[in-house]
Amino acid sequence: MLSENEEEYLEAIYAIGESYEKPGIRSLSEVMGVSKASVSEMVKKLNEKGYIRHERYGAIVFTPEGLDIARGIKRKHRLLESFLYFLGKKEVHDEACRLEHGISDESADAICRFLGSPDRCPDDGRAIPKCGKDCHECLKKTLTWVIPGKKVRITGTECGRKASMRLNEMGVVAGEVVKVISRVPHGPVEVEVKGTRIAIGDGLAKKILVEECE
Amino acid sequence: MRIALAGNANVGKSVVFNALTGLHQHIGNWPGKTVERAEGTLKYGEQTIDVIDLPGIYSLSSFSQEEEITRDYILNEEPDVVIDVIDATAIERNLYLTLQLLEMERPLIVALNQMDLARMKGVDINVKELQEMLGVPVVPVVAVRREGLTELLETAMSTKTKPPRGMGYSEAMELAIREVQGRIDAEGYPKRWLAIKLLEGTAPVSSDIKDIKRELEEKARTDAFSYMASERYRVIRAIVDRAQRIVEPEKTSSERLDAFLTDPLTGSLALVLFFVGIFALIFLFGNLVSSALENLLFGLFTSDAALYSLYEGFVAGLTIVLPYIVPFYLLFGILEDTGYIARAAFLTDGIMHRLGIHGKAIIPLLLSFGCNVPGCLGCRIMESEREKGISIFLATIVPCSAVSVVVMGVVGKTLGLGYALLLYALMVLVLFALGRLAYRIAPGEPMGLIMEMPRLRKPSMDVVAKQTYHRTMDFTKIAFPIIIAGSFLMSMLSRYGLVKPISDVLSPITEGWLLLPSLAGVVLMFGVVRKELTLTMLLALYGTTSISSIMSAPQMLTFALVVMLYTPCLSTIAALLKEIGVKRTIHIVLFETLFALALGGVFARILVLL
Numbered sequence: 136m137l138s139e140n141e142e143e144y145l146e147a148i149y150a151i152g153e154s155y156e157k158p159g160i161r162s163l164s165e166v167m168g169v170s171k172a173s174v175s176e177m178v179k180k181l182n183e184k185g186y187i188r189h190e191r192y193g194a195i196v197f198t199p200e201g202l203d204i205a206r207g208i209k210r211k212h213r214l215l216e217s218f219l220y221f222l223g224k225k226e227v228h229d230e231a232c233r234l235e236h237g238i239s240d241e242s243a244d245a246i247c248r249f250l251g252s253p254d255r256c257p258d259d260g261r262a263i264p265k266c267g268k269d270c271h272e273c274l275k276k277t278l279t280w281v282i283p284g285k286k287v288r289i290t291g292t293e294c295g296r297k298a299s300m301r302l303n304e305m306g307v308v309a310g311e312v313v314k315v316i317s318r319v320p321h322g323p324v325e326v327e328v329k330g331t332r333i334a335i336g337d338g339l340a341k342k343i344l345v346e347e348c349e
Numbered sequence: 350m351r352i353a354l355a356g357n358a359n360v361g362k363s364v365v366f367n368a369l370t371g372l373h374q375h376i377g378n379w380p381g382k383t384v385e386r387a388e389g390t391l392k393y394g395e396q397t398i399d400v401i402d403l404p405g406i407y408s409l410s411s412f413s414q415e416e417e418i419t420r421d422y423i424l425n426e427e428p429d430v431v432i433d434v435i436d437a438t439a440i441e442r443n444l445y446l447t448l449q450l451l452e453m454e455r456p457l458i459v460a461l462n463q464m465d466l467a468r469m470k471g472v473d474i475n476v477k478e479l480q481e482m483l484g485v486p487v488v489p490v491v492a493v494r495r496e497g498l499t500e501l502l503e504t505a506m507s508t509k510t511k512p513p514r515g516m517g518y519s520e521a522m523e524l525a526i527r528e529v530q531g532r533i534d535a536e537g538y539p540k541r542w543l544a545i546k547l548l549e550g551t552a553p554v555s556s557d558i559k560d561i562k563r564e565l566e567e568k569a570r571t572d573a574f575s576y577m578a579s580e581r582y583r584v585i586r587a588i589v590d591r592a593q594r595i596v597e598p599e600k601t602s603s604e605r606l607d608a609f610l611t612d613p614l615t616g617s618l619a620l621v622l623f624f625v626g627i628f629a630l631i632f633l634f635g636n637l638v639s640s641a642l643e644n645l646l647f648g649l650f651t652s653d654a655a656l657y658s659l660y661e662g663f664v665a666g667l668t669i670v671l672p673y674i675v676p677f678y679l680l681f682g683i684l685e686d687t688g689y690i691a692r693a694a695f696l697t698d699g700i701m702h703r704l705g706i707h708g709k710a711i712i713p714l715l716l717s718f719g720c721n722v723p724g725c726l727g728c729r730i731m732e733s734e735r736e737k738g739i740s741i742f743l744a745t746i747v748p749c750s751a752v753s754v755v756v757m758g759v760v761g762k763t764l765g766l767g768y769a770l771l772l773y774a775l776m777v778l779v780l781f782a783l784g785r786l787a788y789r790i791a792p793g794e795p796m797g798l799i800m801e802m803p804r805l806r807k808p809s810m811d812v813v814a815k816q817t818y819h820r821t822m823d824f825t826k827i828a829f830p831i832i833i834a835g836s837f838l839m840s841m842l843s844r845y846g847l848v849k850p851i852s853d854v855l856s857p858i859t860e861g862w863l864l865l866p867s868l869a870g871v872v873l874m875f876g877v878v879r880k881e882l883t884l885t886m887l888l889a890l891y892g893t894t895s896i897s898s899i900m901s902a903p904q905m906l907t908f909a910l911v912v913m914l915y916t917p918c919l920s921t922i923a924a925l926l927k928e929i930g931v932k933r934t935i936h937i938v939l940f941e942t943l944f945a946l947a948l949g950g951v952f953a954r955i956l957v958l959l
C-alpha cells in the first residue's frame with residue numbers, strides 16, 4: 136500500500152511528464168512546494184519500492200507498476216473533478232485531491248459511466264486516462280441500471296434465443312417503453328409492460344439494452 | 350360437443366371452468382406429462398358439453414410442455430370451439446395469444462373476463478369494436494359473479510362452424526408468408542399457421558424456405574421471430590387504440606401493499622414472518638392432529654392378525670393426508686390465488702440462483718421442512734421441466750419434521766442441541782453442494798427468471814376449496830396404496846422372522862461400513878415407511894428407552910446423518926411418482942440412498958479419528 140503522500144508524488148511526476156518536461160528533483164520540489172531534500176528522500180523511497188527509477192543524470196522515470204498507479208490516481212482525480220464540476224462546484228481541484236485517495240476503482244468506473252466516459256477534464260482540458268476496458272461495452276445501458284419509477288425504451292436484447300423469444304412474447308420488444316417498478320439488489324427487476332407486470336431475473340436484465348426516454 | 354378453454358395464467362380460467370362445470374370435474378395429468386389436466390361436463394338443454402381447461406400460457410411457440418399440450422390439443426383433438434379467456438385489464442398482452450389462436454383456424458370465442466376490475470381501473474373497452482377488429486365473437490364476462498356465462502355458452506353453441514381469419518401483418522411479412530405457403534405441404538394443418546411458424550423458426554425449418562426467411566430478416570433488419578412479435582404487437586396496438594379507452598388513471602389501494610411486499614427490506618421481513626408462521630402452523634397443527642388421530646384410531650382396537658397391518662397402513666396414510674397435506678394445499682392455494690407466491694419468488698430469486706434454481710423454488714423448499722410431500726407437490730409451480738427436476742430433488746433432501754424428531758431424539762437429547770444444529774448446518778452445505786451439482790448435470794438449458802407478477806387480490810375461496818379437494822383426492826389415490834402395501838410388507842417381514850436374517854445380510858453395510866449396531870439395518874428399512882419409525886423401532890428392538898445404551902456418540906451422529914439423507918419416505922416417493930414419473934423417481938431414491946451410505950461411512954470414520 137502507498138501512503139497518500141506517496142500517491143501525490145507519483146501523480147505529480149505523471150503531471151510533469153504530461154507537459155513534456157523531464158521530471159527531476161527540482162521540478163518536483165517546485166510542483167509539490169517542498170524542499171529538495173525531502174523530495175530526494177521520497178524519490179529514494181519510491182525508487183526502493185520499485186515504482187520509479189532515478190536515473191544517474193537526474194531524470195525520474197516510471198517503472199510499469201508505477202505508471203499504472205500514477206495513471207489510475209490521475210484518472211480518479213480528473214473524473215472526480217469532472218463529477219464535481221457536473222454538480223455545479225467551481226473550485227474542484229483541492230476537493231478532488233482529497234477524494235481521489237479514498238475512492239474505489241469500481242466507484243470511479245461508475246462515475247466514468249455516469250458521465251458517459253469523458254475524454255477530458257472540463258476545467259483545464261487535460262486528458263482523463265482510460266481504464267483500459269471497452270468503453271462501448273461499458274456505456275451500454277441495461278435494465279439493471281434504471282432507477283425504479285423511471286420509464287425507458289427497450290432497444291434490444293443480448294440474451295439467448297429462447298429467453299429473448301420469451302421476452303418478446305411477454306411484450307418486451309425493441310421500441311417498447313417500459314416502466315421499472317422495483318428491483319432487489321442482485322435480484323430481479325420488476326417492470327410494467329403492456330399493462331402487466333413481469334419480473335426479470337438479474338442475469339437476463341443485464342442483457343436487456345435500454346435508452347432513456349421522456 | 351367439446352369446448353376448450355385457453356388463455357394466459359391468472360386470467361380467471363379456472364373460475365370460468367368451475368362456474369361452467371360445477372362439481373362434474375375430473376382432475377388428472379396430461380398423458381405422459383406432468384401438467385394438471387382438468388376436464389368437466391355440463392348439461393345445456395338436452396346436450397352434454399365437455400369442457401377442457403387447457404394450461405395457462407402466454408404464447409404458442411412451444412417452448413414448454415404447457416404450450417405443446419395446448420397446441421396439440423387444439424390441432425389434433427379439434428375441439429368444436431375454443432374459448433380464449435382474456436383479462437380485460439390487460440388486453441394488450443393477452444391478445445398476443447389470441448392472435449396466435451386465430452391463426453390455428455379453429456372456431457374461437459373471446460371471453461373478456463374481469464370486466465368488473467377493468468371498470469374499476471378505468472379501462473373502458475368497446476366490445477363491439479373489439480369484436481369487429483378480431484373477427485370473432487367477444488363476450489364480456491365477470492366469472493366470479495357468473496355474469497355473462499350463459500351468453501358465452503349460447504355464443505359457443507352457435508359459432509361452432511365458423512373458422513376465423515387471421516390478422517394481416519406488414520407487406521414484407523405477408524409476402525414472405527405467401528411465398529412459404531406456396532412451397533409447403535401442411536398435411537392437414539392450417540397452412541398460414543404453419544407458414545408463420547416456419548418463418549418464426551418455432552417449427553423445424555425445412556431448408557427450402559431459408560432464402561425467404563433470410564430475405565425477410567434483411568428487410569426487417571432483425572431476426573424473424575422478434576419481427577413477428579413486433580408485428581403482432583403492432584397489430585394489437587392498432588386494435589387496442591380503437592377498442593380501449595383509459596378513462597381515469599388506475600387508482601391503487603393494493604399498490605402500496607405490493608410495494609411493501611416487494612421492497613427488499615420490508616418484503617423480506619414479511620416473507621420470513623409469513624413462512625415461519627405457515628411452517629409453525631403446519632408443523633404444530635400437523636403434529637397435534639396426527640398424534641391425536643393415531644391415538645384415536647390405534648386405540649380403537651389392536652390385533653395380531655396379518656390384516657391388521659393393512660389397517661395400520663391406512664391409518665399411517667390418514668395421519669399424513671389429514672394433518673399435513675390438506676392444510677398445505679389449503680394454505681398453498683390461498684397464497685397462489687392472492688398472487689403472493691410471485692412476490693416471494695421475486696425477493697429470493699437472487700439468493701436461490703446460488704442454489705442453481707429460480708426464486709420460485711423457495712416455497713417448496715421451505716415447505717419441505719414441514720413435510721417433503723407438499724414440498725415435492727409444490728414444485729409444480731416451477732415453469733420448466735429442468736427447474737422442476739432440480740427443485741424436487743432438493744426438496745426431497747430437506748429434513749422434514751419426522752426426520753427432525755429422529756435427530757432431536759437421537760442426538761439432541763443425549764449429546765445436546767449444539768450437535769443437532771451441527772448436523773443441520775452440514776445438511777445446508779450438502780443442499781448447496783447437491784444444488785450446484787444438479788445445476789450442472791440436469792438436462793435442458795438454464796434460463797433466467799421471466800415471471801408475470803399477477804395483481805395482488807383477495808383469494809377466491811371457491812377456487813381454493815375446489816383445488817384443495819381435487820389435489821388431495823389425487824394424492825390420496827396414489828399414496829394410499831403404496832403406504833398400505835409398504836406397511837403390509839414390513840409387517841410380513843417381522844411376522845415371518847425375517848428381521849434377523851435381513852440384519853445379517855445388511856451387516857456388512859451397517860456394521861462394516863457405517864460402524865453402526867447390526868439392527869440399524871432393519872430399522873433403516875422400516876424407516877422408509879415413515880421416518881420416525883427408525884427411532885421408535887430401534888428403541889423397541891433393543892427393549893430400552895435410552896439411546897445411549899444402544900449407540901456410542903459417534904454412532905448416534907452417523908445414524909442421524911444417514912436418516913436425514915437416505916431415501917425419501919414412501920409418501921414422498923408416491924408424490925415423486927406422481928410428479929416426475931417412475932424413472933426419475935428411481936434415480937433419486939438410488940442416488941440419495943447411495944449418497945447417504947457413502948457420506949455416512951466417511952463421516953463415521955472421521956468421527957472415529959477425532
Ligand SMILES: Nc1nc2c(ncn2[C@@H]2O[C@H](COP(=O)(O)OP(=O)(O)O)[C@@H](O)[C@H]2O)c(=O)[nH]1
Nearest residue numbers: 358359360361362363364463466491492493809
Ligand atoms: N374481480 C374479478 N376477479 C376474477 C374474475 N375472474 C377471476 N378472478 C380472480 O382471478 C384470480 C385468478 O383466477 P384463476 O381462475 O385462478 O386464474 P387462472 O390462472 O386463469 O386459472 C382468482 O383470484 C379469481 O378470483 C372476475 O371476473 N372478476
